[in-house]
Structure formats: C-alpha cells, structure tokens
Amino acid sequence: MKTEWIRKTIQNFEPYFVAPIAEKNVINANENYFNVLSIPAVKQELIEALDTFKPQIYPKPMADDLRKALAEYVDLKPENIICGNGGDEMITYLLGTFLNPGDKLLVHSPTFDMYELGAETLGAQTIKVKDLAGYRRDKEGLLAAVKKYQPKITVICNPNNPTGDLLPASFIEVVLKAADNLVFVDEAYMEFAQKESVISLIRQYPNLIVLRTLSKAFGLAGMRCGYLAADQEIINAIAKIKAPYNLNAFTQLFAQIVLRHKEELFKVRDDIVEERKRLFDELVKIPGLTVYPSCTNFLLVQVESKHEEIFKALKEKDILVKIYRNSAELPNAYRISVTTKEVDDTLLEVFRKELS
Incomplete structure (x- = not known):
C-alpha cells in the first residue's frame, strides 16, 4: 500500500494497542469484578425481556x-x-x-x-x-x-x-x-x-x-x-x-x-471503595513503594526498583496489572484495579516479597 493513501494526520499515528490476555485475574483495565447477571432479579428481568426482543x-x-x-x-x-x-x-x-x-x-x-x-x-x-x-x-x-x-x-x-x-x-x-x-x-x-x-x-x-x-x-x-x-x-x-x-x-x-437495579450495584460500588481503602493502607506500609490517594476503583503505584520483576511476578500469580513502560510522566508505575480481598492479598504478597 502507498503511504500517501493514508490521511496525513495519521500517517505516523501509533494506535492504542491492547495486548492479548492470558491471566485469570485481569486488573489492568479498571473493570468492575462483579457480574451484574449474578443478581437474580436482573437475570430474570432480562430473560423475560428476551421473549419479545x-x-x-x-x-x-x-x-x-x-x-x-x-x-x-x-x-x-x-x-x-x-x-x-x-x-x-x-x-x-x-x-x-x-x-x-x-x-x-x-x-x-x-x-x-x-x-x-x-x-x-x-x-x-x-x-x-x-x-x-x-x-x-x-x-x-x-x-x-x-x-x-x-x-x-x-x-x-x-x-x-x-x-x-x-x-x-x-x-x-x-x-x-x-x-x-x-x-x-x-x-x-x-x-x-x-x-x-x-x-x-x-x-x-x-x-x-x-x-x-x-x-x-x-x-x-x-x-x-x-x-x-x-x-x-x-x-x-x-x-x-x-x-x-x-x-x-x-x-x-x-x-x-x-x-x-442501581441500588444493588451501588452496594457493590461501596464494597469496592472500602476494599480500595484497605488496599491503600496496606500498600503504604511497603518500603520502596509509593501509592497515591484515589477517588476511583483503581490505585496508581510507583516502585523505586524491580519494576519489570514485579510485573512478571504478578503474571506468575495469574494477575495482570497495567504497567507503564518508558513513561516520562509515570516512571516505574502500575495502575491497579481494585477487586476482591483474595486477589488484592495475593498482589500485596508479591509487592512485599519483591521489595523486601
């Protein structure tokens, strides 16, 4: 293909790339861990609506x-x-x-x-x-x-x-x-x-x-x-x-x-906020790590060393976080979606071990 066929404004454009995902616990995209179809009333209402869909x-x-x-x-x-x-x-x-x-x-x-x-x-x-x-x-x-x-x-x-x-x-x-x-x-x-x-x-x-x-x-x-x-x-x-x-x-x-059914989902939201507070409080205690206050369902974390090693160690635990590579704005940083206590405890274990 001739390069000149492409619109000039995007000829040197780097597209937003999402790598293939193999991990079980994906906490790199700020998704909500909760499946709304696990609310019986939501599932039943959807089934009934499909009758006339x-x-x-x-x-x-x-x-x-x-x-x-x-x-x-x-x-x-x-x-x-x-x-x-x-x-x-x-x-x-x-x-x-x-x-x-x-x-x-x-x-x-x-x-x-x-x-x-x-x-x-x-x-x-x-x-x-x-x-x-x-x-x-x-x-x-x-x-x-x-x-x-x-x-x-x-x-x-x-x-x-x-x-x-x-x-x-x-x-x-x-x-x-x-x-x-x-x-x-x-x-x-x-x-x-x-x-x-x-x-x-x-x-x-x-x-x-x-x-x-x-x-x-x-x-x-x-x-x-x-x-x-x-x-x-x-x-x-x-x-x-x-x-x-x-x-x-x-x-x-x-x-x-x-x-x-927003009220049921806001209860889940409140649980995520509480878990975010707990995770933040535990991350703050780890030497060599900086975690920033957040009003979202994720936390931004930076480490002084072992940036890639921690990312690989988390992958070995079947956890995928968002890593910022070669970023001048966010050096040695990860963005971590807050999910369940079980996943967060495993994540904390890896940070403590790698930074000890």
Missing part, C-alpha cells in the same frame, strides 16, 4: 428509551443526552464534531490517552499542563492556560485516569467561566467518588459537556454503553456525525434493566 430489527437510532432512563438517573432531560458504544466512541464523536485541523485541545497531564490520540487524528494541537508533585492537578496552571490559549476544547478528567485525583466542582465552575469555548469533563469514575459531579451545571453553562459511562460502577464494560450530557444544541450538533444505529438493540435493552 427482536434482533432482526434495527435499534432505535437515538436510543430513546435509554436516553429517558439515563436522563432520569442524572436529573436532566432526554434531549440533554446522547448515547454510544462506551466512552471511547463518545470522545471520538465529541472531538470529531468540534475540532478542526490546527485547533487547540487543552489537557492536564498525565491523563487518559484517548483525548490526545483523538485530537492527533484530526490534525488538532494538544497543549498539556503537567501535574504538580504527587500527581495533584495544577489548578493555577490549568486556569492560566485556559485564559492564555482559549482552546477549542478544555478537557478535565475527573476523577482522573490514571492518577485517581479529584478536582472540586467549584474549580471546574471557575474554568467554565474563564473559557470562551467548550469544557469537556470526563466523569467515567464519578460514581466511585460519590460527590463533586458537575453534571447539574449543564443548566447554567452551555459550554459544558460531561461524559458518563455504564462500564465502571454499573459493570457493563463488555456491553459498551457511554453517554454525553450537554446543552440540547450541543447534543444536536454531535448527532450530526453519529452513526444512525451506533448503539445496538441488546445494549439499549440491558442497560435500562441495569439502571433499574
């Missing part, structure tokens, strides 16, 4: 019933919601709707890779504001950059992936007031923080866009269901580039069932 019929283009259920969940109107195949697709739609070649995207750093990767494919420029020591966001630096550059889109991941840091809603409101353009807040992990959401500010700020997902606290990562919440005019604009039947009928059906 028609896979031969195209899904509703705007996922009308699901939009209504999600709007009720976040206390907005259905017109303020647009749904898609997980947060990744929603990020792609958002950037594809508003970014032109040469436009500026502002992010804090380190953060989720997909914002910069998406901007790069569109020929946009990414400006980064580096975190302060301890991976706390540089609020003054971020606000100054918004005022200086007035980027087309300012991105705030809150709580942040991969650091777990949470910014107060009051600061994000300051950013909204300072920005002439769009402010995009990724709240994929907000259910674990249980506070500080800015989604209610959509009524006041027409330049605010919030991303939410059912992949994390609701345990539907494999079903791919994410959604954007924003002013109706923004939603209508994003709908211009949305594929007509982007969210399949089964996901639309099952997501509504899961939302009706």
